[in-house]
Amino acid sequence: MSKSSKKKSSVAKNEVKPADDAQPAPTPSRPGKTQFKMKTPEEKKQAHKEGIIKTAVAAILGIVAGSIAYMQLGVGDDPTIKWYVIMMFIVGISFYVMKFSFPIFKIKPKEFGFKDWFYVEFIVVDFCLVTWTLLLN
Template sequence: MSKPSNKKQSVDNTEVKPADDAQPAPTPSHGRSQFKVRTPEEKKQAHKEGIIKTAVAAIIGIVAGIIAYTQLGEGIPTETGYEWYVILMFIVGISFYVMKFSFPIFKIKPKEFGFKDWFYVEFIVIDFCLLTWTLLLN
């Protein structure tokens, strides 16, 4: 005969919850940020700001294309003293500061811009500048 143990046996405390109280298990985010669900008003405001950002960048690009045509003509390095890519870098630099100071007029906060936002608006400026310059050359 074996001697009875004086140790208390552990009691299994796992309870089964009914299905209506069940909640999904939390999933780890693995370093990804959780996004807040935006209200329809916030979506409308973000859409409005996106249109304004695009329109301002397009207008600045058109003006830059007209100035490039009037001041540089065809942009031949022997006539202007600059290569075409240097001219575009000047346009990018100047348009950055023009947008940085003109966006607050339209109630857009440039301090909240990330790299992707600035890349987007500068691409629009360069695109419209080259398009306008090309159309004026023809």
């Protein structure tokens, strides 16, 4: 056997043909770029369900925070307390509430990245300000 025929046979042995239902694994196609594994329909469904739960919990927390802010502060005309300080307290408290309440809904907050936390905290602050504004009118 020649060297080239040995190389061809070793390449053929390493080649694995995917099954019909298998998804491609992440492989580096170019230096610096990676491809991501495609999700199965079950994984997509689970991710969608988790996204809805995350959004709903954050929205409910924002509505509760806006209602409490209205009941405690009203118009907020006290010059010693600034509205942005109140928002920072709401962000801090809601972070810990969500961190300990997400496991109840079978969501793992340890897997959250900065983008995920920023998303849910934005929803909390947004719903808080909207609720507070609607109650003021």
